Amino acid sequence: MSMVNIFTSFLPHLLYSQFFVTPQYPTTDCTGKTIIVTGANVGLGMEAARHYARLNVEKLIIACRSTEKGEAAKRDIEASTKRSGVVEVWQLDLQSYDSVKAFAKRAESLKRLDAIVENAGISTREYQSVAGNESTVTTNVVSTFLLALLMLPKLRESGRNFNITPTLTIVASEVHFLTAFPERKASSIFGALNSPKEARMGDRYFVSKLLEVLVCREIAREHPVEKTKVTINFVNPGWCHSQLMREMDTAPIRVLQKIFCRTTEVGSRTLVHAGLASPETHGKYLSDCKTMPCAPLVEGKGGLETQKRVWQELSEILNGIEPGVTKVLDA
Template identity: 55%
Template sequence: MSQLLWLAALLKSQYFSSVPVPNTSFEGQTTIVTGANTGLGFEAAKHFVKLNASRVIIACRNLEKGEAAKKAIEGEAKRTGVVEVWQLDLSSYNSVKAFAARASTLDRIDVLLENAGISTSKFSIMEDNESSITVNVVSTFLLALLMMPKLKEMSKKFNKQPHLVIVSSEVHGLTDLPERKDPSGDIFATLNDKSKAAMSARYPTSKLLEVLIVRAMVEQQMQPGYPVLINYVNPGFCRSELMREVGLLRQIVYLFLNARSTEKGSRTLVHASQAGPKSHGQYMSNCAVDVPSAWVRSEEGRKTGERVWKELSRKLEGIEPGILANL
């Protein structure tokens, strides 16, 4: 029943909700968009450039593809010298550390839009986790926490909260993280055990983990008034490269679910990047504050979020000792 309710809500959103074209100026601002050589990140970067951002850094694993994206973005906006291509590979903790160190030398950062992610049904290990968990979860929050001192510095310098936006998805509502019930008592270890991996649900699982982590972080350490505004955004179901593994089936799914273009989906990302204080710690959907799944909001969801955040905290401290002090 819960999945039928989820589908009904999704269809309502896809067919009856509108997402306005962003028109708020980003003049004078510096924005960073991860995973911006294609899809939602590419379209979001285009919006930032068109909205007069002074500097738009697109973080890409492949620099050649990044340069091609830069040329296309600046060409369409008829503005040059705005986009910079920086290398970032979320499958490598060292790459994340190097990117954060470089970004920390910038004289200004107004938006860190963490869009990069993968969706795969193939189990593989990257660093110390299954690849989806490393890229979508661990490296995403590793970058967020490594950048936190700089973002807090920017808040003080410009008397304005910078935005940290985590791109999540409504598919987080498709799972209640059954791995939490594993006898081992270690959620990440269970997710990284190939013999127990339910890869068909891995992308929704990674998105649910993002939701749980943001909520736990905000509740425990980033209460309203925190110098950095963090929110997590659902772009809606879009035609993107994330579904490339399913081949011809995706065209049927796109039609049935009235899939959005990546440009339309990217509007939600840009909106979250300039949303006001009421969006802090909140789930954003269709360019408005919304609520995550009922399970996330349940007592079991809250307790699970605390567990996940505690486990991730240990993992992050192992990767970069002292990182939690950045909060």
């Protein structure tokens, strides 16, 4: 993305949003609902889970890699909401495809599932190969959408049984505006992303969030909500205090965070809103609890072609992990 585009399409919205917009405090009654929030042992995920518990969900599943940390989050949420017997902690490691598959298999036993908010992710500047891809790609993209596809049958079943349209929310970010994504010009996009020599780890997190946006849009474009029977949307929580940027914990960053950042609780309101949003948000980018345009790289010239290529390549990777998994979209 050029500096001109950053100043004209990103920076004004960022400043306005951070300083003049406060997402509405969630009040939607969730009686009877079952909701899963991944990465909910800390930060935005934990605060979103706390809101859902407060809003009277019947069952709330905290999905996280460390069950010990998950249990600590459960105790914290139960103490603050004065609700017990509602929160469950399920192990989920997005750096292990077997863990993702096991989690989805376990979810088949649920009586119902109204929403899953996929919040878990990593931000790192260190290149590491995990499960056949660079670790950020594995965690934020491949496993995130593997889980999404594996959860679709349960979401659809709940929709049929309870006459609802369940929601699958991917927690993306406005930082998808901040990458020029030169890998899109490579003969293999994921090949370029996974090459230790070519990997540009300085903006890898930005790229991973752009890939989430592109994939959600392409799935929704090919599969409208009337076909999926599930609302698939993606949300920007804004710049919030969280542990995501712990690798960039420097004095200048801490000063910027103090000036600009929303509290974790305020940012989490956007996740709660997206997870409860209507089918009108299918395939849409939500920011400040309303639909907003995506980056020019997404919606401008060449965006659709890039979107199709990313989804085609990711589909091949996903079907290699779980043969036929993308066919669930046409079921």
